[in-house]
Amino acid sequence: AKPPFGGPEAVLAYLSRYTHRVAISNNRLISADAETVTFRWKDYRIKNGDRQKVMRLATDEFIRRFLIHVLPDGFHRIRHYGLLASAGRKATVAKIRALLGAHTARQGDPPSVDIIPLTLREPCPDCGGPMRIIEIFRRGQKPRSRAPPREQAA
Known part of the structure; x- marks a missing residue:
């Protein structure tokens, strides 16, 4: 750019x-x-x-x-308006989520237990057996390593 x-x-x-x-x-x-x-x-x-x-x-x-022209304590020279204004952002976002019925999903949270045992409708392309969801990761999040520890792998 x-x-x-x-x-x-x-x-x-x-x-x-x-x-x-x-x-x-x-x-x-x-x-x-x-x-x-x-x-x-x-x-x-x-x-x-x-x-x-x-x-x-x-x-x-x-x-x-x-x-x-001298601002009192607690006032900011640069004005921010709207729902995501930093002065009340945390409270406003919490209120919006409550009104929408949305829950907070943090970056480091593992997926809920009720999702993990689900099986996919498509069978495994190699053996034809059922495929299970073993992990769900969000955009930008790296999947957990499934490799054995290095000591056991050698």
């Missing part, structure tokens, strides 16, 4: 500008003292011409506006 946006580093740089930036960067600050803070800002309402403006605020007003 074609590398996206010049590679993973470029994608990471692009996303980090939006996910980990602060309300105002240091290079936009012009001056600050006990009484006032002066900074540059961009007026997006102006379509043509110089959009850069300078604003001077009282220090306490600047701090109040800055703190509006």
Whole structure:
């Protein structure tokens, strides 16, 4: 596949500008003292011409506006919505399974005992005898080895 946006580093740089930036960067600050803070800002309402403006605020007003952008504990900057949002995923998936009547199947669980003794309808292609299901394994799972231990095989 074609590398996206010049590679993973470029994608990471692009996303980090939006996910980990602060309300105002240091290079936009012009001056600050006990009484006032002066900074540059961009007026997006102006379509043509110089959009850069300078604003001077009282220090306490600047701090109040800055703190509006600080998230309280427990809040995440990147929003996830939907049934599989990580904040409540475990509870939501459990509720969905309960509503659908589905049971949880873990990767390492062996198949249930009532499945193992089942026989297949097709006879063995070599001897014509009945074939039994001796193991069921899920996609991506390796079958258990049926070979004898190495000490006995030699």
